[in-house]
Amino acid sequence: MNEELAGLPLWMLSPLAVVGAGLLLSQVIGVLLQSRGWPKLYGAVIAGLLLGVSGLGMVDAALLTQFQELFNAASALVLFEVGRKMDLAWLWRSGRQGGVLVLGCVLRGLGAWAILIAFGLGWGEAAFIAAILIAVNPVVFSSMVSDSSASGVATYAAANTVGISNLAALLALSGSLAWMRSHNLNAEFGFSEELLRQASKLALGAAIAVVCYGLYAMATRISKAQAGLRPGILLATLMMDLGLCSVTSSSALLSLLLIGLLLRNAETRENVFQAQVKTAQDIGYALLFMMSSALVQIEHLFQWMPLMVALLVFAARIGLTRLALRPSGAWSANKKHAIALSLCSLVGFGSLVVDNSMTGASYMGDAAARVMAALSALNVLIGPGLTWWGLKLADETHEGDKHG
């Protein structure tokens, strides 16, 4: 082992240097792709596949565990941003529009559940995976919106849905996780006790969000900081929130989403400092996606049954989202297609618990784990592309619009 290590270049012994090199590679490939009209995020996908477990094996779960705090912080920024894009007043008062977006989330979960059961998974396992599949991947969606400078009504509706879907997934996951744990061979508690434990994690996460938001509001008022000076205060608040969630094992996703939600909906005045955090976000997107790509094992796509299930689930999620949008007259048919496509990406178990070292494999049997792995691989390969296509279909991107 020591001889093997001695044979490696010195820089490869530093995990930080390896991750840095991967990020550099993803940026270079991304910029090259962007100049040819392709999504920049695929730079991170290619770099992740080249350096990760499907390629050279330089980046793996063991290495990434060393940076867990860094990745969690990057996730925090993304989830906060997702919460900030949720417009509760619009979702509630728009009536049908808000309703169909919620319906889309419900149908995605039910559809995935039905397909997984049809392919022989136990209903508990299927419910566990289906709960995860309700959520839309915030990193894929946000980075694609940022990459293509998308802005418009379809982008707005989809951004709201990303938040709703993650909250709905979190609630559904709590129930299914409680069921799975209480029916485990080594179960310590019954279903109701497990459900209470999961609910208390959510409640604690929400409480931490409220406390941290209160501290943020107090700090900005004491210092009378105007919008341009607030990102630093906000970043400190998010770090505190994440840290408190981590030590109390409470739901960081809910907590971070809630802070964004509170900032958007409880505080109207000077509610904007997007430009100041944009660069950090762009790097965060690339980092997170390179990491998830690095952990993808492409060989999972070479097994035809998991691949078929994964493809079917992917298509069903898009189709059911589109179906849910039918009753609303606010968007044209084209915009509805676009919304459904741009919401196609999915998350892993780790994203929902804001700990990317967790895979959820311990709650699944072999068949379910293979399907989930195929879905993750498919998500990395085609999720960003379909999201990008959806945004272009809505005609809400800023690409190619010179002076006319």
Next chain:
Amino acid sequence: MVDATLEQERFDAAQALAVAGNGPAFLPPFMASQLGTMGIELELMVLDRLTYDLMPAAPDILRLLDMQSKKWVATPEITTSMLEVATSILNGYEGAAAEIEEIRASVQRAAFQVGAAMSGGGAHPFQKWNEQRIYPKERYRESAKKYGYLAKMFTVFGMHVHIGIPNADEAIRICAWLTQRAPLFIALSANSPCWQGEDSGFCSARSNVVGAFPMSGTLPSHIRTWRHFEEHFAHLAGHGIVNSIKDFYWDVRPKPEYGTIELRVLDTPLHPAYAAALACYARELCVEVAETEGQWPLDDSRELYAWNRFNAAKDGVEANWIDPSTGVARPVRLVVLDDLERLARRTTDPGFSQACQMIEEIMRGGGQARWLRSHIDSGAGMNDLSRVASEMFEHPLPGPMPAAAAPAAGQPIAGVRA
């Protein structure tokens, strides 16, 4: 009757081709209309509900408005964050105020359905011109090719008032008179103090944007009849400079196909209700001038007009205006109050006194630009300024405010969260 209809259709077709740049230059004959009828056009901002930046959602809002049966019209403008609405033909203040409120409520509702916000105001405080998108329509693409970056810079929001004039020569004469008083309307409507993220130092930054276009300015003073105007048009069309009446970006211009003259200098008011009052003021001035047959302004120098225009854009209702008839400089506020008092005595519009009250309300506290500046002075940023303007648009105005309730400088605007 059939012949007249066919001829009208032929004019319309030729005009449409000329406007689109697909046909030869065409100036339709001036269609006579009843003196004192009026129409109001408002260019409105479409905003993102989070950042209050401009949002390219006008096509989606127009799609919903097209489904609604209505006597007014909603049309696209040069960039996709702009929405234009135009009233039907109106006869007085009460009808105008009612229709404008119907428009406000409808547009607000449609915008909310798709997740956008609406706002009045002459210029968005922090939009970046290079981020705007040209509306996907041939005429606007042609404009973008012709004017380059100016087309996107023209993402400014104005109010136009059409006043019906019975004959073509009178339209030219009344144009000349109304042009002299156009700076008063710039001052009254001024509400665009910020431009591209900075305080411009002007009350109406929008007014300076129009000047970059080659055909901006005023009706040349040598034009005294419709025949003169036709010759002027033919001369410019011969050089390929203009193709239709829409190529004249004058502050006041004749609109032959409608039988109107069009006052084009106003910033879109922060609240649409103000538009009805300002339009009635312009209408009454035209009706008054129409009774002084054959009289022309004594001093029609461009320099004097440019100076009055500059001052009005710079200082709004706190500016001085040099009366071209007497050469005496007086505060805009006093000139307007005198005008309103004189016009109120002779008007036949039963609602004009309400319009006068509304205009007095606009002038309180230094005018709309000063209301917005008071927010900046109290520490608000550009996004917040945009939010404040948007929230003013959201609700109907509860009638003219009593003097005590009108916003003073440094005080927040009534009905808007601080």
